[in-house]
Amino acid sequence: MLTNIEHIGIAVKDINASNELFTKLFNIAPYKSESVESEGVTTSFFKINATKIELLEATNQESAIAKFVEKKGEGIHHVAFEVDDILTEMQRLEKEGFILLNKEPKHGADNKLVCFLHPKGTNGVLIELCQEIK
Numbered sequence: 001m002l003t004n005i006e007h008i009g010i011a012v013k014d015i016n017a018s019n020e021l022f023t024k025l026f027n028i029a030p031y032k033s034e035s036v037e038s039e040g041v042t043t044s045f046f047k048i049n050a051t052k053i054e055l056l057e058a059t060n061q062e063s064a065i066a067k068f069v070e071k072k073g074e075g076i077h078h079v080a081f082e083v084d085d086i087l088t089e090m091q092r093l094e095k096e097g098f099i100l101l102n103k104e105p106k107h108g109a110d111n112k113l114v115c116f117l118h119p120k121g122t123n124g125v126l127i128e129l130c131q132e133i134k
Contacts, residue, residue: 001089006082006112006130007045007052011068011075015057018074019044022055030055036109041065043109054080054109078116080128086113089129093117105131 012018015033023029023046030044040063044055056077058066068077083089086105094100099118108114108130117127 002081002083002129004082005051006080006128007054007110008076009054009056009078009080009128011065011072011077012055012057013069013074015042015044015055018055018057022046022053026053032110034109035059036107038106039063039065039108041109045110052110078126078128080114080130083129083131086115086129086131090115093129097121105129107133 010018019030019033026046026048028046028048030046032045033043035042037059040058040060041056042059043057046053046055056065058069060066065077090100090105098121101116101118105113105115108128111133112130113133114131115129117129119126
């Protein structure tokens with residue numbers, strides 16, 4: 001079951017410049033930054049009350065973020081929803097006809113297991129499912 005919006009992912013060209021911009025906008029500094037080698041990205045997280053914003057910068061030209069920025073420019077990349085049981089939710093959504101971009105959950109940023117749904121089946125929005133790793 002999707003429980004709430006976990007975060008909104010924003011693809012950026014320069015994470016340092018974007019950290020400065022969003023620090024001014026939100027009047028807070030990012031609370032966390034990390035590299036996710038498997039995805040070829042560096043991430044930075046801001047938290048405003050219960051809402052999290054994830055900035056994503058490509059670390060190589062083959063990453064999905066590099067391709068996204070090249071094709072569409074900087075901007076909203078995905079909306080992530082928290083789930084209690086990612087495997088059960090993946091099975092449910094696949095039975096409902098959604099296209100999963102990965103057949104098994106993988107380790108993502110912020111100590112999460114993640115799975116993405118193809119935007120062709122979600123009105124053009126890349127959806128990420130997230131479950132806290134315990």
